[in-house]
Amino acid sequence: MKAFFYIMIACFLGGMLLAETSTASICETKEAVIFFGNGVKSIKRDARDSIELIEKKLKAELLPEEFKTLEFDIAYNGTHTLPLDLLESVIQILTGNISKFWRYFFGLDPIPEWFAEKFILLASILDNSALLTTDSLAKHVNTYKTVIAEGKKVLLVAHSQGNLFGNQSYNLLDNRERQSFGMVSVATVDSNVLGIHTSDAPYTTLESDKVILALIAAQLALPTSPMEPNTENHAGSGSFWGHSFIDSYMVEESISATQITGDIAAALDNLATSYQVVESGALTVSLTWGSEPDMDLHVYEPNGIQVFWNNLQGYSGALDRDDRTGYGPEHYNVPSCDTLERGVYHVALDYFKGDSPEVATLQIEAGQLVRTYEIPMGSEYYGSPDNPVVVANIWVKSGENSGYDFEIYK
């Protein structure tokens, strides 16, 4: 009996061995990355569901060969205490049933009016400018710049406060990068879409969106007042407050869902393919920093080869951009799965030349994993090129069907 039991466990573990990431898609070249930028009511899993829904809609809308060129990512904006504030404001009414709060929050149970009113009130008094003081913006912009430098288009589908981040990101891109950056705006709390204040902008706001209506009422006389609602769905569709990306705007066969999907497809067509500064690939590492002249990226490949400014070509990949005039990027890439090695790639930094402390921003992309590290570089990082400081590691493991599985760790 005992032996039988462990055979059952073994079958389970055997199953676990099968459960590695199939990474066929990471070996294919992508031409555009669609990001979802969430509002502050959305926790990360909501953002994940939103980008999944966009992926499904585009899969149905586009030709297979067009769809294959797209990558889907989340540019996550934190909730900035809104859910917690909401929970604490209604906790007495819930008489200790906290699960009930979450059921309302996720729209699993019919939302009572008092709950909706509390939410709308809290959402309408948010200080938008305070939201943008976080470092979220800088990390997102860094990612957009890297993707554009790899010759890809960036399209941000922004919902609610995600529009504030999108517009600010656009302002922080240079003119060349802006040609390859687009935004499709949904339920925007902002007054424009990438500087366009008119109905020509690709935006969708529902007439029934109670959050936007409350914001407009609160800011009627202000130049920052949200753009007017421009879309009306059939009566009865959508969630109680009409603001949810999934349950209000992307309801199956709704006018708003059709409009948003159409805007995304059109924006992809209209965006310029950017001038490629660095190569994209199955694994990339990008280093940017400030105005000090020279920071160096080193990568030790699993085979032992050190790739850096004095040895640009490794076995797996290459340093395809070495910058010595400040800001970066320096960029390492493994161009295809043909040379991707199983083992650990060590990423190291050397502050080669400069007078002041710097902050190095390191972005690593491996499979579905994206990691951004901001690393203060003080004098202790000065040293010889033979002794750079290892700051991150990328472990490439075997995956299913001769594929790959990735882990990134410090």
Next chain:
Amino acid sequence: MNILQRMILAPLLLLLFASSGIPGEKAKLGPCVRQCVHAFNPALADSGAVEFMADNFRAKECVQTCKGFIYEGECNSWADGCCHADYLETDPDCQSGPPTPEPNPGNNPPPGTDPGDSLPPDPGEAGKATLEGIDSDGDGIRDDIQRYIALTYPNSQKTRAALQQAAIALQKTILESPDVESALNNTELEARASECIRYIRPGDGRKIDNMLLAEFLNTLDRSKAYLEYDSKLSGHVFGVKEIDEYRTSCSFDPDLMED
């Protein structure tokens, strides 16, 4: 090594372990620990689950949790498998926290099996007293959540297995995300579990995933801990797996299960 070889080798290795007595015995149940369990939840102490409860309530945490109620006799200040309340800093038995068993260790059934037969008793309000809650069988899933999954989805082994994977990931998000790096790792686990649920339940996966989270976040402390974890993800970019690849996100092979 190909998949077929793995499937053959893994059962053989574990069959060898089974016949040689590995894994080891249950933890010895000291009298003060038993008393601690009893003080914390009499219903559990009186049930067959008490042997497992010892793992989660022994040592310092048990003593701190149950101080004032704890049985003081037959417990020494030296290493005797019993943490003495008056010697929290020096008694070797008080120096480690409760063990955090690996999910699905050798003494637990495969995921998704036994929808109701071997369920732990309902922990009731005691299960809400701490952030980690009560996990009497040490499978990485709180007893109240284990019961919720089994009793809500008695007819689908796949669904139970996927939700158990999600519950283990959620427990890590609130207990093991002290910094950004760990939160980023745990959100990958959470995402894989969500993808697995959506593979198994393409029609209502999002709904049952969120229903589980609502059930999981049943106290203010747990809700705060989850939101704190979520806030550590702010500003980061996350790739998502293509929908066609969701099957590979399951930590088990759902296609081997019938329902």
